[in-house]
Amino acid sequence: MLVKEGEYLFLEGDKASSLVIVKSGMLVGTSKQFRKSKFQNFGPGSLIGEFSILESRPREYTVRAAENSEVLFIEQKDLMRELEHKPGWFRSTLSFLASHCHTAEENSRKMRIVQALPALLFLFKNHLDVSGSDNITLALLQQKMLVLDNVDYADTEKLLQILEGLEMLRIEGDLVRVSNLQIVPMLYDALQFRALNKQVSPDILPITDQLVLTTFVKAVRENGISIRGTRTTVSADLFIAQAKKTMFGSLTMRTLAPLLQNGMLEAEPAYSEATTLEAIESISGDFEHILDLLELNRIFPLLDKKLV
Amino acid sequence: MNGNSRQQVIPPTRSRVKAGFVVYSPESDTRELIILDKGELVAVDKSNGDREIKFKMHPGDIVGVASLFEREPLRYTIEASEDSEVTILSEECLESELKNIPVWLLATLRSLSVRTRELKQGAKRTPVENSLKSLAEYCAHLDSNIKYPLEEFIREFNWLTRIPAATIKGDVKALLRRNFIGLTKDGEDLYLQVHNATLMQIYSDYLHAQDEGTLWSPLRLNLAQKRILVHLTTLDDHVQMEAPEWIAYLTRKGLAIDVSQWITLEDLGCFVAGEENKYHIDQAKVEYYLTAIRYDSNLRGAV
Numbered sequence: 077m078l079v080k081e082g083e084y085l086f087l088e089g090d091k092a093s094s095l096v097i098v099k100s101g102m103l104v105g106t107s108k109q110f111r112k113s114k115f116q117n118f119g120p121g122s123l124i125g126e127f128s129i130l131e132s133r134p135r136e137y138t139v140r141a142a143e144n145s146e147v148l149f150i151e152q153k154d155l156m157r158e159l160e161h162k163p164g165w166f167r168s169t170l171s172f173l174a175s176h177c178h179t180a181e182e183n184s185r186k187m188r189i190v191q192a193l194p195a196l197l198f199l200f201k202n203h204l205d206v207s208g209s210d211n212i213t214l215a216l217l218q219q220k221m222l223v224l225d226n227v228d229y230a231d232t233e234k235l236l237q238i239l240e241g242l243e244m245l246r247i248e249g250d251l252v253r254v255s256n257l258q259i260v261p262m263l264y265d266a267l268q269f270r271a272l273n274k275q276v277s278p279d280i281l282p283i284t285d286q287l288v289l290t291t292f293v294k295a296v297r298e299n300g301i302s303i304r305g306t307r308t309t310v311s312a313d314l315f316i317a318q319a320k321k322t323m324f325g326s327l328t329m330r331t332l333a334p335l336l337q338n339g340m341l342e343a344e345p346a347y348s349e350a351t352t353l354e355a356i357e358s359i360s361g362d363f364e365h366i367l368d369l370l371e372l373n374r375i376f377p378l379l380d381k382k383l384v
Numbered sequence: 385m386n387g388n389s390r391q392q393v394i395p396p397t398r399s400r401v402k403a404g405f406v407v408y409s410p411e412s413d414t415r416e417l418i419i420l421d422k423g424e425l426v427a428v429d430k431s432n433g434d435r436e437i438k439f440k441m442h443p444g445d446i447v448g449v450a451s452l453f454e455r456e457p458l459r460y461t462i463e464a465s466e467d468s469e470v471t472i473l474s475e476e477c478l479e480s481e482l483k484n485i486p487v488w489l490l491a492t493l494r495s496l497s498v499r500t501r502e503l504k505q506g507a508k509r510t511p512v513e514n515s516l517k518s519l520a521e522y523c524a525h526l527d528s529n530i531k532y533p534l535e536e537f538i539r540e541f542n543w544l545t546r547i548p549a550a551t552i553k554g555d556v557k558a559l560l561r562r563n564f565i566g567l568t569k570d571g572e573d574l575y576l577q578v579h580n581a582t583l584m585q586i587y588s589d590y591l592h593a594q595d596e597g598t599l600w601s602p603l604r605l606n607l608a609q610k611r612i613l614v615h616l617t618t619l620d621d622h623v624q625m626e627a628p629e630w631i632a633y634l635t636r637k638g639l640a641i642d643v644s645q646w647i648t649l650e651d652l653g654c655f656v657a658g659e660e661n662k663y664h665i666d667q668a669k670v671e672y673y674l675t676a677i678r679y680d681s682n683l684r685g686a687v
Contacts, residue, residue, distance in 0.1 A: 165471065194543060
């Protein structure tokens with residue numbers, strides 16, 4: 077079949093069950109999934125529509141002849157006729173290769189979204205930092221993701237929707253608004269620490285530490301303790317009483333000590349190795365920072381699940 | 385293109401195997417396609433010294449396709465978990481069969497395996513096509529008052545984009561040549577400092593416009609419009625006037641401006657519409673364009 081320069085062979089999404097082989101000339105394929113500057117050339121020997129002949133899939137591209145070209149159509153019935161003479165394993169091999177290719181496409185798409193997360197957090201945290209606002213326009217973020225990491229607009233939006241599912245942000249029409257200004261940079265730092273140092277960030281806490289901090293937060297909230305500046309102090313009695321409910325009575329000096337040692341919490345009198353639980357009069361900490369840490373520790377383990 | 389010159393086909397090997405028989409070992413150099421006709425096979429991972437069953441095969445299942453077509457080694461030991469019957473196709477057997485299929489079908493098989501291989505390899509590569517543009521965008525978000533340790537800078541940027549460190553170093557040199565960044569040495573360590581983050585943003589936008597094949601906005605400005613921009617920097621950005629008043633005002637200042645030029649400047653974002661059809665100056669935008677014009681030769685790499 078001859079296709080004159082400028083003529084369309086078919087449109088993206090057209091129903092199809094044939095394979096096209098380019099015998100001569102040049103055809104150009106474009107797709108709505110590509111940006112307008114992106115296209116695929118099909119020169120002599122190129123195949124178009126492997127999945128159309130194998131699985132009757134709609135056309136992946138809109139294909140137009142860039143110059144006078146000659147193409148050959150192979151219909152699905154030609155394939156069936158050929159397979160009739162082949163051993164059973166041949167058909168299985170063909171369908172395995174097709175499904176393996178689909179799996180690779182799906183994995184590649186997922187991987188692109190996973191790999192785009194650090195770039196998104198980087199752009200987001202810097203924008204929030206410089207602008208002082210809690211939002212960025214979706215179009216600007218998409219544009220910058222394209223420039224920084226060549227992430228398509230649709231993938232950026234998909235990634236944002238995943239983060240929205242984690243309640244990290246909200247997509248409000250043209251705006252993307254963060255729920256908590258501190259979480260984006262904290263998450264970026266935790267991911268970066270894990271990637272570059274091959275170990276868990278100090279901000280990602282063991283479950284026991286999270287329980288102790290949750291106890292602190294609940295003790296403050298449920299007893300109406302006021303927050304002066306950024307630090308809040310809870311009496312040891314209230315803290316231990318709360319721990320009985322939150323930690324099912326498992327608060328010991330051993331579970332509390334790591335947080336006192338790393339300064340996340342402070343004891344009065346000051347902590348030393350000889351300190352006993354009974355000797356502590358009060359416990360204080362940076363309430364807002366502790367809330368942010370707990371939020372980070374809520375999101376962090378969910379990220380991998382949501383992304384993969 | 386039907387390739388119907390039939391050649392001798394090497395037949396596959398059909399075997400009966402007892403439970404526990406190793407049908408395929410990853411230590412062997414052979415690449416085979418194994419089809420289970422009867423019984424049950426298991427794929428066992430022994431790489432960690434342990435014995436972990438990865439999957440079970442049932443009659444009709446096939447293993448080794450990726451090994452034969454995509455040159456992806458089969459990592460697991462295939463064992464019979466009960467007495468079974470298997471068909472084994474060696475590489476030679478497959479090739480002899482492939483010689484007897486039409487060229488278009490062979491090309492389809494190859495195309496599927498090449499596409500799969502490229503997708504797998506692509507996941508390990510950076511998706512970035514213009515690494516210099518990406519680096520410029522990254523630098524546009526850095527603080528020009530901070531000296532960043534070069535090694536850490538490269539590691540973080542590599543983590544973000546998967547651009548290889550050698551490419552990043554080359555691009556750092558390209559920015560250095562354009563005087564967009566500076567490198568200083570302190571002891572054994574090198575530090576990178578961005579001179580002007582806005583300029584880096586401009587450079588990133590410039591490269592992006594080139595990639596997209598679009599006319600970069602500052603290049604749309606003619607001499608008269610550039611003069612107007614310079615004058616606008618002397619004004620307060622709170623000044624608000626309707627479009628005809630702006631045109632009249634600029635004309636009084638000896639800056640020739642007609643309606644089409646006004647529309648261009650508005651289109652470029654130098655004037656922002658406010659309430660009651662009044663426009664005020666977007667000084668950040670004006671500064672962006674003037675900086676682009678001022679550093680034109682640096683942007684083009686002509687320094």
